[in-house]
Each structure stands twice: as structure tokens, then as C-alpha cells.
Amino acid sequence: MNAQLAIMAVTLRRLITRKRIIGLILFASIPALVVLFASTGDRGPERLANLYHDTTYGILIAVALPVIAIVNATGALGDERRSHTMPFLALKPIPRWSIALSTTIASVGATLAVAFVAVVLGWLVAGFATDSWEIGKGPAVGALVAAIGYGTIFVPIGLLTRRATVIGLIYLFLWESSFANAVATLAPTSLNHIALSAYVDLAPDISAADALGSLEPGAGTALTKVAVVALVSLAITTWALNKRDLA
Amino acid sequence: MTTTVTTSPTVVLQGVSRWFGQKVAVSEISAEFGAGVTGLLGPNGAGKTTLLRVLTGLIRPSEGAVSVFGSSPRSDPSVYSRMALVPEDENVYGFLSAAEFVIHNARLQKLADPAGAAQRVLEMVDLTDVADRKLAGFSKGMRQRAKVAAALVHDPEIVILDEPLNGTDPVQRAHLTRIFVDMGRQGRTVIVSSHVLHEVERMADRVIAMVDGRLAASGTVPALRSAMSDIPLQIRIDCNHPRRLAAALVEREWVGGINVEETSLHIRSLDADQLGRALPALAQKLDIRVTRVDPEDESLESVFRYLVEGR
Numbered sequence: 398m399n400a401q402l403a404i405m406a407v408t409l410r411r412l413i414t415r416k417r418i419i420g421l422i423l424f425a426s427i428p429a430l431v432v433l434f435a436s437t438g439d440r441g442p443e444r445l446a447n448l449y450h451d452t453t454y455g456i457l458i459a460v461a462l463p464v465i466a467i468v469n470a471t472g473a474l475g476d477e478r479r480s481h482t483m484p485f486l487a488l489k490p491i492p493r494w495s496i497a498l499s500t501t502i503a504s505v506g507a508t509l510a511v512a513f514v515a516v517v518l519g520w521l522v523a524g525f526a527t528d529s530w531e532i533g534k535g536p537a538v539g540a541l542v543a544a545i546g547y548g549t550i551f552v553p554i555g556l557l558t559r560r561a562t563v564i565g566l567i568y569l570f571l572w573e574s575s576f577a578n579a580v581a582t583l584a585p586t587s588l589n590h591i592a593l594s595a596y597v598d599l600a601p602d603i604s605a606a607d608a609l610g611s612l613e614p615g616a617g618t619a620l621t622k623v624a625v626v627a628l629v630s631l632a633i634t635t636w637a638l639n640k641r642d643l644a
Numbered sequence: 645m646t647t648t649v650t651t652s653p654t655v656v657l658q659g660v661s662r663w664f665g666q667k668v669a670v671s672e673i674s675a676e677f678g679a680g681v682t683g684l685l686g687p688n689g690a691g692k693t694t695l696l697r698v699l700t701g702l703i704r705p706s707e708g709a710v711s712v713f714g715s716s717p718r719s720d721p722s723v724y725s726r727m728a729l730v731p732e733d734e735n736v737y738g739f740l741s742a743a744e745f746v747i748h749n750a751r752l753q754k755l756a757d758p759a760g761a762a763q764r765v766l767e768m769v770d771l772t773d774v775a776d777r778k779l780a781g782f783s784k785g786m787r788q789r790a791k792v793a794a795a796l797v798h799d800p801e802i803v804i805l806d807e808p809l810n811g812t813d814p815v816q817r818a819h820l821t822r823i824f825v826d827m828g829r830q831g832r833t834v835i836v837s838s839h840v841l842h843e844v845e846r847m848a849d850r851v852i853a854m855v856d857g858r859l860a861a862s863g864t865v866p867a868l869r870s871a872m873s874d875i876p877l878q879i880r881i882d883c884n885h886p887r888r889l890a891a892a893l894v895e896r897e898w899v900g901g902i903n904v905e906e907t908s909l910h911i912r913s914l915d916a917d918q919l920g921r922a923l924p925a926l927a928q929k930l931d932i933r934v935t936r937v938d939p940e941d942e943s944l945e946s947v948f949r950y951l952v953e954g955r
Contacts, residue, residue: 398751399751399754400751400752400754403748403751403752404752407737407740407748410739410740411737411739414739480735481731481733481735482733482735482736482737483702484700484702484729484731485736485737485748485749485752485794486752487702488700488701488702488717488724488727488728488729489721489724489749489752489753490721490722490723490724490725490753490754491721491752492721493721639718639719640704641704642702642703642704643702643703644697644702644703
């Protein structure tokens with residue numbers, strides 16, 4: 398195992414503890430459980446599909462994944478600094494960009510692990526309930542975009558400030574849920590809206606499509622945008638590791 | 645104050661200062677470190693940890709420059725393959741076992757055989773029996789040894805240890821002290837911080853003393869000891885006839901003053917060695933039973949303050 402893989406492995410082990418992962422998967426699996434419960438009634442496939450998309454976007458993509466990603470991302474390097482274990486990571490003959498890349502991949506990976514379980518579970522439940530296996534594509538791409546976006550941008554913020562999680566939650570619940578929803582031109586500044594644009598591209602009939610604001614549906618564009626977000630985050634993290642105090 | 649070493653220095657500090665807002669933690673320190681063990685001595689809050697963090701590149705100096713093997717550790721991480729820090733904080737990755745922790749450090753040092761290197765240093769610090777136990781369940785002393793093992797896994801030429809004996813029991817303390825002394829004898833640069841003089845005395849060939857972020861004194865341990873022997877000390881003596889003993893002592897030229905209480909006297913001595921030699925003879929001659937002799941202000945802090953303010 399090389400140094401980069403070793404950093405990823407230890408960061409993942411720190412972020413994915415058994416209790417934490419069970420709690421997060423249960424939290425993220427709420428949409429699947431809701432559809433499972435609803436499918437035992439007399440709702441038709443169309444109503445079940447609508448319910449699946451409403452809960453998957455409204456709970457998983459808009460709330461659960463961002464919260465999980467913010468916790469993981471702010472902790473990826475922030476926890477090293479706060480728990481005074483940074484010397485075991487930073488005082489090594491490894492370029493700073495490599496430390497930034499490894500911890501960022503671990504942050505996104507920890508979020509994707511939860512997202513994967515939640516999306517696959519929901520996809521299976523909804524697929525059987527509606528007899529349509531196309532139904533899970535939108536949530537899968539939306540979750541991927543959200544995990545990359547939130548999972549990268551909060552890594553440098555976690556390194557730079559002790560209040561990164563609070564800042565993340567304020568961004569999520571104040572900026573994205575209020576301002577970016579209310580003002581259509583602010584939608585491009587919202588990772589949630591970018592994830593929604595990818596989701597809607599593959600599931601155009603969902604009711605949340607109305608919330609896109611000034612954004613156009615487009616999974617490729619959304620993935621490009623979060624790739625740019627990831628690169629900028631990496632650059633800021635590398636800069637912070639080089640220029641800022643690490644203890 | 646500048647302090648230099650006779651061998652070629654591996655670590656050079658030039659006018660290093662570090663402040664946090666209005667608080668000056670380290671002020672204009674210039675020093676050179678070379679082969680052998682150097683003790684960085686000072687009371688708690690003297691700025692030792694901040695200086696070591698600046699020296700290793702964990703934090704930036706507000707002013708001045710740090711050079712390790714001619715490079716700045718902050719701009720050239722390759723120097724970390726030749727140096728190591730054992731941080732003061734006892735936090736480690738509690739979810740890893742001791743062996744996993746040391747192997748992880750070996751991997752980050754890009755060693756060819758991380759497991760073999762880990763085995764070697766775990767044996768060195770006597771942790772092989774518990775190598776598979778999680779660090780979260782370790783005592784403070786065991787964690788210290790695990791941190792030392794992790795720091796030494798790549799056989800560094802410079803080893804920086806911030807209060808490495810904290811939390812260790814006397815046996816572990818003696819063991820670790822031997823390891824550090826041996827490393828110094830092998831020609832490595834070993835910098836050990838401590839607030840305990842006798843701890844440093846056992847390890848270091850040379851001592852740098854810090855107070856209030858400044859370099860207070862430096863030199864060999866005997867030289868520092870000698871400087872400290874000139875310091876007036878307040879000494880308490882418990883005995884059955886304090887007034888009689890006070891009357892006999894008051895005429896001596898090395899006695900600066902005496903306070904007498906019912907069962908004790910407090911002497912301000914200008915020469916503790918002279919007092920130590922004279923007291924048994926006087927007690928015998930006057931038939932006085934001395935039950936206790938204790939220095940009252942020989943804390944490191946008071947000694948250092950004297951060195952700083954008395955210069």
C-alpha cells in the first residue's frame with residue numbers, strides 16, 4: 398500500500414465508524430422505507446413513483462446526503478487538526494497536494510458509501526413496486542453529484558475553521574433552502590440545485606423540477622460543475638496545508 | 645541571545661518569533677542544534693511547544709527563519725524523511741492498533757518494508773506484547789511509547805520530542821531515556837523539551853532554557869547548574885529548637901535573612917551548598933534535632949526567572 402492509499406484508508410476508518418455508518422445509512426434510507434411502506438397499500442405505480450422521487454429528492458438528496466457529506470468533509474482534515482493528530486499526517490515526506498487529494502477522496506468515498514446503500518435500497522424497492530428499473534437513474538446521478546460537491550468543498554473549510562460544520566449547515570439550510578430557492582438567479586450557487594439539475598435530466602417528470610430556478614437540466618453539466626468545485630477545493634486545501642498553521 | 649553548537653548544525657533558528665494576536669509565545673530566538681541530545685528546558689507556558697512546532701513546520705514563524713538540513717520544512721516536505729516529531733498531545737488514532745499505527749507511519753515515510761520497520765521499533769520501545777491492541781485502550785505511558793515508535797520507524801537523523809516522558813512510569817522513563825541518550829551518541833540531533841530539570845539532566849549534553857518565550861540561558865548541564873547555584877534560595881528547616889539554630893546561623897555571611905516560627909525557620913540562603921555542609925555540624929554541636937530541610941522556591945520557574953531577570 399502506498400502513502401496515498403494509506404492516508405485514504407486511515408481517513409476512511411476514522412470517518413466510517415460502525416455506529417456512525419449504521420445511523421447514517423438508516424437516516425439515508427428513509428425514502429426507501431417510506432416507499433416500501435406505501436407499496437403495501439393500494440397506490441398505483443405512478444403514485445408510488447412520484448412518492449419515491451419526492452422522498453428521494455426531498456429527504457436523501459436535499460437533506461440527508463448534504464448533512465452526511467458536510468460531517469465527513471469537515472472532519473477529513475479538520476478532525477486531524479482538532480484532535481492534534483496532524484503531526485502524524487503532515488510531518489511526512491509527502492507533497493501537500495497529495496495529502497489534500499487523498500483526504501478529499503476519502504471524504505467523498507465515505508459519503509458515497511452511505512449514498513450507495515441508500516440509493517440501491519431505494520432503487521430496488523421502487524423498481525419492484527413500479528416495475529420500472531429506469532426509476533433509480535436520476536437519484537443515482539443526483540446522489541453522485543451531491544456527494545462530490547459537498548464532500549469536496551467542505552474539506553478546506555474544515556481545515557481552516559473550527560466552525561466548519563455550523564457554516565456548512567447554515568449554507569445548507571439558510572442559503573440553499575431559503576435564498577437559492579426563493580431567488581431563481583441564485584440557483585447556480587447552490588450545490589443542491591446543481592444535483593437537482595442532474596436528477597431532473599434523468600427523471601424529468603418529478604415535481605421538484607420546478608425548483609431548478611435559472612438552471613437547466615443536465616447531468617453532464619452538473620458533473621462538470623462539481624468537478625470544477627472539486628478542483629477548486631483541492632487547490633484551496635493544498636494552499637491551506639502549505640500556508641496556514643497546522644496545529 | 646544566540647546559542648551555537650560545535651558540530652555542524654542540522655537545525656538553525658534565526659531570530660524566530662511567534663505571536664498569537666497580542667500574545668508573544670516565542671520571541672527572537674536564534675539557536676543551532678547539532679549531533680547529541682539538547683534539552684529544551686522551561687516552565688509550563690514558556691513557549692517550548694510553540695518553538696518545536698515552528699521548528700518542525702507545523703506552524704509558521706511570525707518573524708525569522710527555520711532551516712533544517714538547509715531547507716525550510718514548510719516549503720520542502722522531503723526533510724521529513726530525515727526528521728521526526730513526538731508531539732506532546734497524547735491523542736493518537738485510537739481506532740488503530742499499536743502495530744497498525746506504526747506501520748501507517750512507515751507507509752507515509754514510503755519505507756520498503758513497513759511491517760519489518762514497525763517490528764524493529766516496537767521491540768525498541770517494548771510494545772511487542774501489546775502491538776495488536778487498539779491504542780484507545782492504552783495508558784498514557786504506552787501511548788507515549790507508541791508515538792516514539794512511530795517517530796523512529798524511519799530511522800530519522802533529527803528527533804524532536806515534546807515532553808516525551810509525560811505519563812510514563814519510572815521503568816518506562818528509564819527505558820526511553822536510554823533510547824534518547826543512545827540516539828544522541830549515534831550522532832543524531834535529538835531535541836527534548838521538558839519542564840523537569842533532573843529529567844533533562846539525565847539525557848542532555850546541552851541545555852537551552854526558555855522563559856516567557858525568550859531564550860534565558862544555554863550551555864552544558866554543569867554550566868547551567870553552576871549558574872543556578874548562585875541563586876538565593878528560600879529554605880525551610882523543621883527542628884525542635886528553631887530559635888537556637890537561627891541564632892547560630894544568622895552571623896554567617898551566606899545567610900540573607902531568617903524568619904523563625906514555632907517549629908521551623910525559613911532561611912534565605914545565598915549559598916545552598918554552604919548551608920548544606922554547615923547544618924549537620926551545627927545541629928550536632930547544639931544538640932538540635934532537624935526533622936526536615938526543604939527548598940521552598942526551587943521551582944524551575946523561579947530559577948529561570950532569576951536567570952532572566954538577574955542577567
